[in-house]
Amino acid sequence: MSKSFSVKKYLRPLLLPFCSGCGGITVMSEFLRAANELGYEKLDKFVFCSGIGCSSWIPSPHFVADSVHTLHGRSIPVATGIKLMRPDLHVIVFGGDGDIVGIGLSHFIHAARRNLDILVIMVNNMIYGMTGGQVAPTTPFKAKTTTTPYGSFEYPLDAAKLAVTAGACYVSRWTTAHPKELKDSIKKALRMQGFRFIEAVSQCLTAYGRRAGFKDSWEMLKWFKEKAIPIESAEVMSEKALTGKIVVGEFVRRKRPTLVETIYRTIKEAQK
Amino acid sequence: MKQLRRENIRFWQGNEACAEAAVIAGCKFFAGYPITPASEIAEHLAERLPQVGGVAIQMEDELASIGAAVGASWAGFKAMTATSGPGFDLMQETIGWAFMTETPCVIVDVQRLGPSTGQATKCGQGDVMQSRWGTHGDYSSIVLSPNSVQEMFELTIKAFNLAERYRTPIILLADEIVAHMREKIVIPIAKNMEVINRKKPEPYEKAFFGLQDIPPMPAVGEGFNVAVTGSTHDAYGIRFTADAQEHRQLVERLNNKIQSQAEKLADVETYKIDDCEIGIVSFGCTSRAIYEAVEKAEAKGLKIGYTRLRSIWPFPEKIVRQLTETAKKIIVPEMNLKQIFYEVQRVSNGRADVIPLNKIGGGELITPEELLEKIEESA
Numbered sequence: 250m251s252k253s254f255s256v257k258k259y260l261r262p263l264l265l266p267f268c269s270g271c272g273g274i275t276v277m278s279e280f281l282r283a284a285n286e287l288g289y290e291k292l293d294k295f296v297f298c299s300g301i302g303c304s305s306w307i308p309s310p311h312f313v314a315d316s317v318h319t320l321h322g323r324s325i326p327v328a329t330g331i332k333l334m335r336p337d338l339h340v341i342v343f344g345g346d347g348d349i350v351g352i353g354l355s356h357f358i359h360a361a362r363r364n365l366d367i368l369v370i371m372v373n374n375m376i377y378g379m380t381g382g383q384v385a386p387t388t389p390f391k392a393k394t395t396t397t398p399y400g401s402f403e404y405p406l407d408a409a410k411l412a413v414t415a416g417a418c419y420v421s422r423w424t425t426a427h428p429k430e431l432k433d434s435i436k437k438a439l440r441m442q443g444f445r446f447i448e449a450v451s452q453c454l455t456a457y458g459r460r461a462g463f464k465d466s467w468e469m470l471k472w473f474k475e476k477a478i479p480i481e482s483a484e485v486m487s488e489k490a491l492t493g494k495i496v497v498g499e500f501v502r503r504k505r506p507t508l509v510e511t512i513y514r515t516i517k518e519a520q521k
Numbered sequence: 522m523k524q525l526r527r528e529n530i531r532f533w534q535g536n537e538a539c540a541e542a543a544v545i546a547g548c549k550f551f552a553g554y555p556i557t558p559a560s561e562i563a564e565h566l567a568e569r570l571p572q573v574g575g576v577a578i579q580m581e582d583e584l585a586s587i588g589a590a591v592g593a594s595w596a597g598f599k600a601m602t603a604t605s606g607p608g609f610d611l612m613q614e615t616i617g618w619a620f621m622t623e624t625p626c627v628i629v630d631v632q633r634l635g636p637s638t639g640q641a642t643k644c645g646q647g648d649v650m651q652s653r654w655g656t657h658g659d660y661s662s663i664v665l666s667p668n669s670v671q672e673m674f675e676l677t678i679k680a681f682n683l684a685e686r687y688r689t690p691i692i693l694l695a696d697e698i699v700a701h702m703r704e705k706i707v708i709p710i711a712k713n714m715e716v717i718n719r720k721k722p723e724p725y726e727k728a729f730f731g732l733q734d735i736p737p738m739p740a741v742g743e744g745f746n747v748a749v750t751g752s753t754h755d756a757y758g759i760r761f762t763a764d765a766q767e768h769r770q771l772v773e774r775l776n777n778k779i780q781s782q783a784e785k786l787a788d789v790e791t792y793k794i795d796d797c798e799i800g801i802v803s804f805g806c807t808s809r810a811i812y813e814a815v816e817k818a819e820a821k822g823l824k825i826g827y828t829r830l831r832s833i834w835p836f837p838e839k840i841v842r843q844l845t846e847t848a849k850k851i852i853v854p855e856m857n858l859k860q861i862f863y864e865v866q867r868v869s870n871g872r873a874d875v876i877p878l879n880k881i882g883g884g885e886l887i888t889p890e891e892l893l894e895k896i897e898e899s900a
């Protein structure tokens with residue numbers, strides 16, 4: 250691990266499509282740092298799948314690697330086909346909250362249930378960023394968005410908790426104000442098998458922050474820091490006390506037979 | 522397969538023939554979601570694919586099924602999904618994505634009677650236009666239409682071969698009758714069955730999405746750093762969404778690689794198309810009625826010919842035009858409310874009088890008698 254490490258060694262020389270200050274850039278670089286620290290000189294053992302949305306541009310076509318840019322919400326099924334036929338490759342999914350737990354929610358739950366051996370990194374900016382700031386399944390109650398001009402009248406989904414319930418082997422949530430923890434969590438997940446889910450709460454000043462009253466991305470990061478509650482503390486807090494907080498940390502780490510293991514065992518039996 | 526050294530006679534159901542043909546064609550991945558009348562394909566492959574080291578999985582819906590199949594194809598394997606109308610609806614967006622990313626895969630649509638849930642277990646031929654225009658944007662499809670168990674077998678193998686040859690999704694447009702009936706079929710000797718595999722890139726190649734009509738296709742994990750996207754992209758897979766010329770070039774090539782081969786892709790059975798007064802254009806289960814009707818019409822002294830479409834899209838224009846040049850009247854029997862009819866009318870361009878014969882409901886077939894009646898009426 251050299252001090253002069255630059256994420257550029259993993260990137261194609263293309264302009265990044267993100268607004269300046271976008272949290273997606275942090276998630277991108279922490280992933281690449283994690284890969285570097287784990288000793289991956291190249292990303293040739295990885296396949297990246299993503300859907301449609303700003304966050305889905307993180308790997309594709311920027312990473313010097315195989316990247317499959319799918320449709321809005323459909324990255325996990327495509328990752329399923331790839332992983333089942335090439336179990337030797339690390340299949341990583343990047344996507345926004347709309348992509349992963351909005352339009353693609355059913356795939357997310359079923360992949361966790363099946364314990365499909367992939368790592369899903371969801372950039373939760375609490376909004377539909379790419380389409381200009383519409384309400385998402387993760388938007389906080391009462392937040393103003395372009396389609397909830399009077400404030401959202403719905404309660405947000407806790408994707409991390411859902412992943413635990415559905416059967417994921419590893420689940421964590423961090424924010425872009427916790428880059429080191431996020432990176433360490435990615436490293437941990439990359440060394441594990443089964444369905445792994447990391448939720449990165451992330452700032453989108455352009456489509457969410459401005460309308461919610463934030464001046465700049467720094468303010469949003471400060472907000473994440475202030476609202477973050479370690480999961481250990483959250484466990485003894487009431488639901489009311491937790492309203493508006495961001496529970497961070499490791500939600501689960503466990504071993505279960507993975508889909509690749511059970512499918513290939515079945516194939517062996519069928520060939521007897 | 523040992524049993525295939527000699528020609529083999531089997532008594533198979535259409536869906537079973539389709540599944541067995543997929544295995545022979547080299548299919549190694551199937552993903553599907555249960556739906557009548559296509560489920561037997563999934564059930565059969567769930568048993569057969571693991572025996573040949575392949576994967577068959579039931580996904581949470583048809584969106585996931587076709588997505589997984591496209592993923593498996595990029596992993597370097599032949600892949601298939603099978604469904605019926607409602608599931609075919611759900612697959613349309615991904616069919617467009619597979620077209621745009623030039624992903625070989627086979628999509629079986631065993632047609633049932635819509636719209637909507639309609640008469641779900643009954644036969645219909647209402648997805649003809651959907652198989653042509655189902656996804657949004659400028660797109661071309663290759664669609665095959667079997668009319669027997671034998672053809673379920675043959676055209677499934679052909680579908681895989683075309684998918685690999687043209688690097689595009691192929692639709693096998695079957696129907697409930699053909700899928701569910703049992704018939705005697707002859708399985709050719711293995712060495713007589715052509716199996717085509719996709720063109721792989723040389724290690725130095727980098728253009729997997731252009732520079733030639735059908736570029737070579739790498740798989741993920743082979744070190745090519747392939748960038749696959751449904752956005753407009755250049756020959757190297759890098760997205761280019763601002764440049765009009767880049768879009769034109771890509772989408773015109775994708776359509777052209779299919780449309781320019783229309784004549785070669787035309788797969789039809791013809792009978793006396795150069796010497797008839799009345800012609801028939803037919804496809805799928807409906808076309809099973811033409812043989813008896815023609816025999817009886819000929820016994821009555823009528824001069825009759827037909828074109829039976831084994832490929833529907835690209836529409837076999839040239840051969841249908843030939844029929845419109847000889848026949849004065851052309852009957853188009855279909856179990857829908859006129860879908861191929863308008864195509865024949867367009868190709869005929871006023872030369873022949875194109876007469877529809879349509880029947881929907883209850884899965885009732887157009888009988889040879891009904892067809893004969895129409896022939897006599899037209900004579």
Ligand SMILES: Cc1ncc(C[n+]2csc(CCOP(=O)(O)OP(=O)(O)O)c2C)c(N)n1
Pocket residue numbers: 301302303304305321344345346347348349372374376377378379380385
């Ligand atoms: C089927 C379909 N519906 C809608 C869209 C339009 N669309 C593009 S991105 C997007 C949402 C983006 O939000 P998210 O997934 O959270 O990603 P972000 O841009 O916030 O990173 C939507 C609705 C689409 N591309 N496809």
Ligand code: SF4
Pocket residue numbers: 266267268270271272273303304374378379452453454455456
């Ligand atoms: S709109 Fe939001 S999510 Fe998209 S690039 Fe800009 S800051 Fe990032």
